[in-house]
Amino acid sequence: TQLLEQSPQFLSIQEGENLTVYCNSSSVFSSLQWYRQEPGEGPVLLVTVVTGGEVKKLKRLTFQFGDARKDSSLHITAAQPGDTGLYLCAGGSRERRFGAGTRLTVKP
Amino acid sequence: DTGVSQDPRHKITKRGQNVTFRCDPISEHNRLYWYRQTLGQGPEFLTYFQNEAQLEKSRLLSDRFSAERPKGSFSTLEIQRTEQGDSAMYLCASSLRGTGGSTGANVLTFGAGSRLTVL
Numbered sequence: 356t357q358l359l360e361q362s363p364q365f366l367s368i369q370e371g372e373n374l375t376v377y378c379n380s381s382s383v384f385s386s387l388q389w390y391r392q393e394p395g396e397g398p399v400l401l402v403t404v405v406t407g408g409e410v411k412k413l414k415r416l417t418f419q420f421g422d423a424r425k426d427s428s429l430h431i432t433a434a435q436p437g438d439t440g441l442y443l444c445a446g447g448s449r450e451r452r453f454g455a456g457t458r459l460t461v462k463p
Numbered sequence: 464d465t466g467v468s469q470d471p472r473h474k475i476t477k478r479g480q481n482v483t484f485r486c487d488p489i490s491e492h493n494r495l496y497w498y499r500q501t502l503g504q505g506p507e508f509l510t511y512f513q514n515e516a517q518l519e520k521s522r523l524l525s526d527r528f529s530a531e532r533p534k535g536s537f538s539t540l541e542i543q544r545t546e547q548g549d550s551a552m553y554l555c556a557s558s559l560r561g562t563g564g565s566t567g568a569n570v571l572t573f574g575a576g577s578r579l580t581v582l
Binding site for chain 1: 498508570
């Protein structure tokens with residue numbers, strides 16, 4: 356079983372601050388995905404990273420895949436209240452296993 | 464296409480009763496997944512289908528749980544003799560298994576989930 360560990364588990368910040376959340380594993384992944392989930396809804400895909408060392412940007416969100424393809428990070432610049440949610444990383448070639456997530460709260 | 468639909472959205476049942484959840488995936492998607500999510504946790508993989516074939520089952524899926532996808536389209540997840548520990552959100556997702564290793568392959572589109580409360 357490929358386990359994905361996410362940190363921190365909870366993060367509460369003020370609007371305008373920057374933050375980074377992490378997804379780590381002892382296993383090598385061919386790709387990792389980041390999802391955001393809001394209460395009462397299913398997760399929604401943000402990005403897929405495939406190549407070791409890859410950096411992808413989505414507006415104020417920057418995703419990086421580790422060189423060894425065992426870890427990934429998500430950096431948010433100038434967080435806004437709309438960024439509040441559960442951020443999940445997922446990997447695995449078939450069954451797509453998820454980490455426990457980082458619950459982010461951005462206060463106005 | 465209206466996305467992935469799950470029914471019912473909420474189910475309250477008494478311990479020992481059987482419940483069934485339905486998932487209608489995106490029509491052209493050939494893979495369908497079931498996950499269980501409890502409060503404060505990420506989705507836990509239960510099982511997945513490629514077309515009508517059930518290719519993988521988690522050990523979390525005890526003999527009280529059964530999933531079917533008889534015609535490779537919609538799927539049902541049945542829980543028999545429910546227990547209070549079965550209370551959770553049951554999520555369905557679908558994806559398109561591509562060829563040639565496209566990064567677009569296996570992007571999961573989730574439904575809104577079916578929340579089960581066992582009293």
